[in-house]
Amino acid sequence: MKRHLTVALLALALAHLATPTDAAEPAPHTVKVSGAWARATPPGMTVAAVYLTLGGGSRADRLVSAATPRAAMAQIHVVTEAAGMAQMRPTAGVDVPADGIVALAPQGTHIMLMDLPRPLVAGERFPLTLQFEQAGKVGVSVEVRAPGATPPAAH
Numbered sequence: 001m002k003r004h005l006t007v008a009l010l011a012l013a014l015a016h017l018a019t020p021t022d023a024a025e026p027a028p029h030t031v032k033v034s035g036a037w038a039r040a041t042p043p044g045m046t047v048a049a050v051y052l053t054l055g056g057g058s059r060a061d062r063l064v065s066a067a068t069p070r071a072a073m074a075q076i077h078v079v080t081e082a083a084g085m086a087q088m089r090p091t092a093g094v095d096v097p098a099d100g101i102v103a104l105a106p107q108g109t110h111i112m113l114m115d116l117p118r119p120l121v122a123g124e125r126f127p128l129t130l131q132f133e134q135a136g137k138v139g140v141s142v143e144v145r146a147p148g149a150t151p152p153a154a155h
């Protein structure tokens with residue numbers, strides 16, 4: 001009886017071990033947020049842009065909103081050109097294709113923080129929560145960089 005139980009447990013354990021390599025489909029994964037940063041703001045400036053990279057999950061998703069305790073309001077902005085001038089405006093969302101990479105970078109789509117109660121200081125970090133249609137809420141830590149700082153080279 002004891003021996004039977006041992007064999008059964010062993011079989012169960014082996015079945016478990018075998019699962020990841022035997023699976024035809026890769027394990028499902030959700031959207032990932034990385035490399036979030038913002039420029040430090042001069043005194044009196046109450047808006048700032050956050051840039052980050054969205055890595056798609058196993059199925060397509062969509063970033064629909066953002067929020068942070070560091071600012072009264074956060075909006076997703078896209079940059080468009082009108083009459084030779086770059087203008088930004090709120091957008092309803094950003095599509096993240098399955099296993100795709102979407103970079104929110106300077107001169108392009110960004111998370112706009114508005115009504116900052118105090119300037120962003122280089123070296124500080126603050127939490128940002130992104131709301132996705134599929135993945136739900138995903139939190140990320142935003143790094144504040146010195147005003148002249150440039151983003152790291154794309155990889």
Ligand SMILES: [Cu+2]
Pocket residue numbers: 049077088089110111112
């Ligand atoms: Cu903006």
